[in-house]
Amino acid sequence: MIKVAVLGHGVVGSGVVEVIDTNQDYISKNIGEGIEVKRILDLRDFDVPYAEKFTKNYEDILNDEEISVVAEVMGGITPSFDFVKAALERGKSVVTSNKELVAAKGAELLKIAREHDVNFHFEASVGGGIPIIRPLHSCLAANQIQEIAGILNGTTNFILTKMIREQMPFDHALKLAQQLGYAERNPSADVDGHDACRKICILAALAFGKHVYPEYVYTEGITGITLEDVEYADNYGSVIKLIGRAKKLDENGSLTCTVSPAFLDKSSQLANINDVFNGILVRGNATGDVVFYGKGAGKLPTASAVVADIIDAAKEEKNNSALYWIDDGRNHVVNYLDIEEKYYVRVQLPEGASGKLLEEMFGGVTFLSRPHQPKGEFAFVIDRIKSRDLLEKEKQLESQGVSVLGKIRILNY
Numbered sequence: 001m002i003k004v005a006v007l008g009h010g011v012v013g014s015g016v017v018e019v020i021d022t023n024q025d026y027i028s029k030n031i032g033e034g035i036e037v038k039r040i041l042d043l044r045d046f047d048v049p050y051a052e053k054f055t056k057n058y059e060d061i062l063n064d065e066e067i068s069v070v071a072e073v074m075g076g077i078t079p080s081f082d083f084v085k086a087a088l089e090r091g092k093s094v095v096t097s098n099k100e101l102v103a104a105k106g107a108e109l110l111k112i113a114r115e116h117d118v119n120f121h122f123e124a125s126v127g128g129g130i131p132i133i134r135p136l137h138s139c140l141a142a143n144q145i146q147e148i149a150g151i152l153n154g155t156t157n158f159i160l161t162k163m164i165r166e167q168m169p170f171d172h173a174l175k176l177a178q179q180l181g182y183a184e185r186n187p188s189a190d191v192d193g194h195d196a197c198r199k200i201c202i203l204a205a206l207a208f209g210k211h212v213y214p215e216y217v218y219t220e221g222i223t224g225i226t227l228e229d230v231e232y233a234d235n236y237g238s239v240i241k242l243i244g245r246a247k248k249l250d251e252n253g254s255l256t257c258t259v260s261p262a263f264l265d266k267s268s269q270l271a272n273i274n275d276v277f278n279g280i281l282v283r284g285n286a287t288g289d290v291v292f293y294g295k296g297a298g299k300l301p302t303a304s305a306v307v308a309d310i311i312d313a314a315k316e317e318k319n320n321s322a323l324y325w326i327d328d329g330r331n332h333v334v335n336y337l338d339i340e341e342k343y344y345v346r347v348q349l350p351e352g353a354s355g356k357l358l359e360e361m362f363g364g365v366t367f368l369s370r371p372h373q374p375k376g377e378f379a380f381v382i383d384r385i386k387s388r389d390l391l392e393k394e395k396q397l398e399s400q401g402v403s404v405l406g407k408i409r410i411l412n413y
C-alpha cells in the first residue's frame with residue numbers, strides 16, 4: 001500500500017481524497033497496489049468520515065516513515081516551500097498543484113529532489129486536469145520546443161466567454177466563476193494575469209531548461225477589456241483571449257515570455273477554447289503544432305492530475321532526471337518593449353477631429369466599426385509596431401486631446 005499525506009484540505013485537497021477513494025479499486029488493479037491517504041494536514045477542523053486522519057502538526061507527517069509521498073495542495077509559498085523542502089530532504093517524494101511555488105522555487109526544489117534521489121512532480125500546476133508537464137518532458141522529448149502559447153487560466157476564459165457570448169458584464173461573470181470554484185482565493189491572481197504568468201513560466205522553464213522569473217514577464221490581465229472591445233474584435237473576425245506565450249529566440253537562452261489579452265482569428269484553434277477550458281499549443285521542430293485541451297480548473301480535474309503524480313512518484317524508484325531545469329541566476333526574458341506586434345487600438349477623438357489624424361500618425365490603419373458606435377470613438381488596427389514606439393505615439397495622441405481607451409495585441413496562432 002502506498003501511504004500518502006495531503007497538505008491542505010481545501011478544494012483540491014478534498015478532491016484528492018475523493019479521487020483516491022472513488023477510484024481505489026481501479027488504481028490498485030492498474031498499478032498493482034492501493035493508495036492510502038494516511039494523514040491530512042490542515043489547521044481547520046472538518047466534519048468528515050475520515051476526521052481521524054487530520055493533524056495540525058507537520059512533524060507527524062515528516063516523522064512517519066511509512067509515508068512515502070506528500071501531496072502539497074495548500075497554495076502560496078509560505079509555509080509550502082518549507083514543508084516541501086523538508087519532505088524532500090527526508091527522502092519523501094512531493095507532488096503539488098501549487099503553481100506559485102513551482103514558478104518561484106521550481107529549480108531549487110528540483111535540485112533538492114535530485115540530491116535526495118526522490119521526485120518532485122507538479123502536473124496539476126498547469127492546465128488543471130490536462131496532461132502537459134509530462135508530455136513536455138517525456139512524449140515530446142525528441143523535439144526542440146520552439147514556442148508555447150496557451151489559454152492557461154480557466155477563470156478568465158470563463159469570464160471572456162460570458163462577455164463574448166452573452167454580453168455579460170465582467171463583475172457578474174467573475175462572481176459566477178468564484179461560485180463554481182474556479183477562481184483563486186484572491187481573484188486578482190486570475191484577472192490580473194498572475195496565475196497565467198506563473199503557468200507560462202513553468203512551461204517555459206521546462207521547455208527551454210532555464211528558470212524563468214515571473215517578475216521579468218510582462219503581465220497584463222483582462223480587467224481593462226470592455227464589451228465595446230469584444231464588439232470591435234467581432235468586427236475584425238476575432239475573439240479576445242488571455243494568452244500566455246513563450247518563444248525561444250536563440251541558442252543562448254534568450255526568449256520572449258508575456259501574458260496579455262489578444263485578438264485571435266475566429267478560425268484559430270485557441271479561439272475556439274471556451275468556458276473554463278484551457279488550451280495549450282506547443283510548437284516542436286519535429287511535431288509542428290500540438291494542442292492540449294481540457295478543463296483547466298476545478299476540484300476533480302485538478303485532483304486527478306495530483307493523484308496521477310502520486311502514482312508516478314510512488315512507482316519511480318529513482319529521481320526522474322528528465323523533469324528538470326536549472327536556475328543560472330540570469331534573466332533570459334527579453335524586454336517586452338522591444339517586441340514588435342500588430343495592435344488594435346480604441347480612442348476617443350476630441351470634438352471636430354477626424355480619423356485622418358490617426359492615419360497620419362500611424363500610416364495606413366484599418367478602421368473597425370461596431371453597432372451604435374458613438375461619435376468621436378474610433379477603433380483601428382495598426383501593423384507591426386514595437387510596444388515602446390506605440391507608447392510614444394499614445395503620448396503624442398494624448399497631447400492632442402485624444403483619449404486612448406484601449407489597446408490589445410493581435411496574435412496569429
Ligand code: HSE
Nearest residue numbers: 153154155183184297
Ligand atoms: N484559478 C485557476 C484558473 C485555477 O482559473 O485557471 C487553476 O489553476
